[in-house]
Amino acid sequence: MVQQSLLTASRFIGIGASLGGTAALQVLLPTLPPELPAAVALVFHRARGPETTLVDFLRKYCRLPIEETQDKTPIRPGRLYFAPADYHLLVEGDHFALSTEEPVSFARPSIDVLFESAAETYGANAAGVILSGAGHDGAAGIAAIKRHGGLALVQLPASAESSHMPDAAIATGMVDKVLPVDEIVAFLAKWQPK
């Protein structure tokens, strides 16, 4: 059991992307170092359908091992998890949980749901990143992360294909830094949780 707890990620990075998120992820994902001491979880709004397209995309651009997140999947550092289509993804202690409750901010999976649950579990050890997207999903979530002492980062709206989501996040006034995508991971690498 001791070994188990050593394997549990002590830091958590949530990434939320929607419309135009593909371009942002193409820049961000390759910069994630494979030896990352954090677990990374991605919520990417998309239509329901075969997951192979997304998995292929992630494999192509990300050096971290990719895991489709099933119910009760343990949260380990140095891996990229992604929310399955049509399910909310939640952090629940040392593992993930899924839910099919109604869409939040018109989205399922919802960035808010992931970020809020991550904020409550990880507190200051959680970071959230909002990338390009339409709508306002992720704004409440990023604010929750900041409120719990975590790090709140947002893609520079001018550099996003769709700036609504970054704008909505910034409008909460609960954001630490607004950055071009290629500088986000460098900033995360220097991050020392309080």
Place this chain on the structure above:
Amino acid sequence: MIERAPRPELEYLSENNEDVENIEIGVLLEAVFQRYGFDFRHYAYASLKRRIRHCVHTEKLRSVSALQEKLLYQPAAMERFLLVLSINVTALFRDAGFYRAFREKIVPRLRTYPFIRIWHAGCSSGEEVYSLAILLQEEGLYERVRLYATDMNEVILARARDGIYPLDRMKTYGQNYLRAGGKRTLSDYYTTQYGRAMFDSSLKKNIVWSQHNLVTDGSFNEFHVILCRNVLIYFDQVLQERVHQLLYESLINFGMLGLGQMESVRFSPFEACYQTWDSTEKWYSKVC
């Protein structure tokens, strides 16, 4: 889809009384259990907490403690609470591939039995029960089947029993039906009236609807097939183990277990007791 409700936690919660909220939730669940016998104490916490907060908001209350008082004294509020806590997201032939796999990989085995008992645990408003009934009719097995459909929520179960659904959903359902390997058209199975679709009584005659709570009730028969989809995801690991035990004990040898698309027997102690029958569609066969 619902517009995001204003977030009650922003109104009444500062960071340091989230600990207080956690205490309140623990007490609320205990109170609900003692008063009404519904046991949510081992539900997966993160999502349960979201829904409790949602209830606090929709009941126009200020705290979980206030919700507790209301639930204890007003059974009608408890009924609403139950509806929020039981996620009733379902559809006819939801995850078409699951039903296609049933038709192609499980029906041949079922043909070898003279009489077939199927349990749909957590059947919600019944859409997936009718899906199964249609499929069994098309495969010529329906007359040999008794289909036990259970849910913890009586209100939802009554809807299931009626088998009446909004007509505007039937187009999507019809597409699901075809993708699931349907042999006719879905509209052959229902009549329409006042913008609603009512499923045929021929589908209902071998269905037994019954209130059953997976958390607090035991096994009530041995089944050839059990469906329990997107129910276990709402339970924590302790409760999942218990319910897995119940499902396991309720299956005959070589009985089939069908789970939700993102569920598996993988993180359960019964993993070794099942053979994976379809890894994508989450069908398992009890082998020991």
